[in-house]
Amino acid sequence: MNLLRATLVVAVTLLANQSLAQDADTEDRLGVPGPIQFQNTAFALAWSSKPTNNTYKQEYVPAGQSVESFEDMFLVEAVTGSLTPAEAATAQIDFLKQRKATDPVVNYAILHNEKTGNIVLDFVLSDLQADPVIVEWNAYRYAPLKNDGGVALYGMSRRAYGEADAKAMLRGLKAIRDADLEPLALFDVPVISVED
Numbered sequence: 001m002n003l004l005r006a007t008l009v010v011a012v013t014l015l016a017n018q019s020l021a022q023d024a025d026t027e028d029r030l031g032v033p034g035p036i037q038f039q040n041t042a043f044a045l046a047w048s049s050k051p052t053n054n055t056y057k058q059e060y061v062p063a064g065q066s067v068e069s070f071e072d073m074f075l076v077e078a079v080t081g082s083l084t085p086a087e088a089a090t091a092q093i094d095f096l097k098q099r100k101a102t103d104p105v106v107n108y109a110i111l112h113n114e115k116t117g118n119i120v121l122d123f124v125l126s127d128l129q130a131d132p133v134i135v136e137w138n139a140y141r142y143a144p145l146k147n148d149g150g151v152a153l154y155g156m157s158r159r160a161y162g163e164a165d166a167k168a169m170l171r172g173l174k175a176i177r178d179a180d181l182e183p184l185a186l187f188d189v190p191v192i193s194v195e196d
Contacts, residue, residue: 029056031193043074054080075155082149085142089119118143135166
């Protein structure tokens with residue numbers, strides 16, 4: 001497995017979204033124009049990118065939010081080729097383990113659904129050097145893209161800005177996880193349509 005290829009689909013970091021947003025558009029590249037309804041919120045397509053020949057990324061935010069300073073975001077991504085959900089999740093876990101050396105907030109848990117081949121990874125990370133401080137919780141659902149390979153990622157991201165809100169988010173993390181994790185795992189995900 002090419003670790004770099006895998007991390008393209010899984011490594012949505014705090015700063016990458018902000019810098020990439022300036023170089024992309026809102027073209028629907030996956031056949032998922034939105035809005036996506038999740039947890040009684042409509043998420044509209046706000047950003048898309050095709051950073052490599054086989055990697056597609058789309059980000060959706062509620063009305064009044066932007067990809068540069070969101071509080072709630074839904075992600076839909078795809079990597080075509082031979083990558084599996086397990087390999088994609090492993091690459092994200094490796095990224096988190098490396099980040100743990102400089103980010104004391106990093107923590108994660110993983111759930112496997114052997115029946116569907118889906119994997120749900122939930123994790124928290126931060127940028128404590130940012131002004132204001134940022135804390136982000138994510139849940140990524142990795143699913144087989146098609147029978148001959150590839151990975152679809154459906155994700156939910158919640159952010160808090162500033163020390164007080166970041167601390168409140170960390171204290172309330174169990175409630176956030178309880179509210180979003182199972183619904184994401186059971187979510188009737190939109191069908192992705194990509195051409196190789």
